[in-house]
Amino acid sequence: MAGEPIDKVYVGNINVSARRARDLLLGKLKLGEVVDWATTFSLWPVHLLTSCCGAEFAATWSPRFDAEQYGALPWISPRQTNFIIIEGTITRKMACALRITYEQMPLPKFVIAMGACALDGGLFYNSYNIVKPWEVVPIDVYIPGCPPPPEGLARAILQIRKSIREKKLASKWLIEGWRPDKKYVTPKDDVCKWWRP
Amino acid sequence: MSLESLAEEVKKVLGGFAKEVAWRKGYLEVLVETANVVEAAEKLKSIGLDHVKSVTAVDYPKESKIRVTYHASSYSREDLMGVIVGLSVDLPRDNPEMPSLISVWDGSVEFQEREVYEFFGVSFKGHPDLRPLLLIQELAEKKVLRKDFIVKEESIYEGVPFKYD
Numbered sequence: 001m002a003g004e005p006i007d008k009v010y011v012g013n014i015n016v017s018a019r020r021a022r023d024l025l026l027g028k029l030k031l032g033e034v035v036d037w038a039t040t041f042s043l044w045p046v047h048l049l050t051s052c053c054g055a056e057f058a059a060t061w062s063p064r065f066d067a068e069q070y071g072a073l074p075w076i077s078p079r080q081t082n083f084i085i086i087e088g089t090i091t092r093k094m095a096c097a098l099r100i101t102y103e104q105m106p107l108p109k110f111v112i113a114m115g116a117c118a119l120d121g122g123l124f125y126n127s128y129n130i131v132k133p134w135e136v137v138p139i140d141v142y143i144p145g146c147p148p149p150p151e152g153l154a155r156a157i158l159q160i161r162k163s164i165r166e167k168k169l170a171s172k173w174l175i176e177g178w179r180p181d182k183k184y185v186t187p188k189d190d191v192c193k194w195w196r197p
Numbered sequence: 198m199s200l201e202s203l204a205e206e207v208k209k210v211l212g213g214f215a216k217e218v219a220w221r222k223g224y225l226e227v228l229v230e231t232a233n234v235v236e237a238a239e240k241l242k243s244i245g246l247d248h249v250k251s252v253t254a255v256d257y258p259k260e261s262k263i264r265v266t267y268h269a270s271s272y273s274r275e276d277l278m279g280v281i282v283g284l285s286v287d288l289p290r291d292n293p294e295m296p297s298l299i300s301v302w303d304g305s306v307e308f309q310e311r312e313v314y315e316f317f318g319v320s321f322k323g324h325p326d327l328r329p330l331l332l333i334q335e336l337a338e339k340k341v342l343r344k345d346f347i348v349k350e351e352s353i354y355e356g357v358p359f360k361y362d
Contacts, residue, residue, distance in 0.1 A: 092332075092333050092336070093331070093332075093333060125351065126348045126349045126350060126351065127348070128336055128339075128341055128348060129331075129332060129336060129341075
């Protein structure tokens with residue numbers, strides 16, 4: 001190699017190399033399963049407490065129920081999380097904040113809607129100032145109840161882990177660029193037009 | 198301080214401004230004219246009622262008026278700390294306008310007047326930042342806490358519409 005310019009790199013055909021690398025990683029080494037396995041044990045929810053279900057959220061991570069045993073740790077910044085638990089009512093101004101938080105999170109990301117208000121309005125079904133969360137972000141698991149007990153939230157986390165492993169949600173979204181159940185989720189795109197400062 | 202002596206003091210300090218001084222379930226309510234409300238508030242502040250606990254409004258559609266009430270109380274005079282004095286103004290319902298009391302009780306009325314503005318459509322002249330606080334702009338234009346804004350109700354029996362008394 002002596003005497004050659006150091007800025008030259010010999011890679012051959014880059015498309016062939018990329019295809020070979022993809023076949024090796026996805027076919028032989030089964031990288032997708034590794035991604036799914038790793039995602040199930042690192043579902044970190046972001047702190048987005050909007051309503052009274054937040055009390056049950058706190059109880060779920062308390063020592064008695066200890067949801068951290070599933071690898072879920074509530075974290076501050078949306079840039080370092082991949083999981084939103086919508087706790088209850090979303091008002092029209094909060095819908096914009098929810099959508100911004102969702103857009104800030106890195107792929108793959110999952111959403112749980114918790115409580116009767118997040119399902120269909122609940123107590124505030126005829127209020128002028130709430131939105132349904134499924135109009136704002138795509139939702140994976142719903143938990144009924146007003147409020148749901150901590151066992152319900154723990155079971156929803158187990159359910160989302162199961163569907164990630166079975167449907168390969170994380171690996172297809174991350175490696176192949178699509179999500180198996182993406183066609184069922186149709187959030188609105190203009191949520192932040194509702195709130196004009 | 199008993200309510201009787203407070204009523205005497207308030208009557209004395211307000212002079213001819215008070216149209217009506219009444220006790221309503223443990224607090225003292227004073228009704229004044231819209232033109233005199235700033236002077237009346239300054240006189241109430243001069244006896245030690247130095248802040249406002251809440252600003253609220255009531256809609257009377259049959260009498261075609263909106264009554265805006267300021268609940269004033271005190272942090273500085275010890276005998277006035279347990280007392281609430283309501284300073285009320287009657288406004289016409291089709292164009293409710295009154296001078297803002299932010300020049301008198303500055304910090305404590307700022308966001309509460311914004312709240313009355315967005316829910317009842319009362320515009321406060323002289324308020325520096327009159328825009329909706331909790332609602333979005335489209336809902337604030339509908340004046341949602343007035344009595345003629347009806348929300349959809351779910352009836353007990355299916356197919357039978359819900360009726361208000």
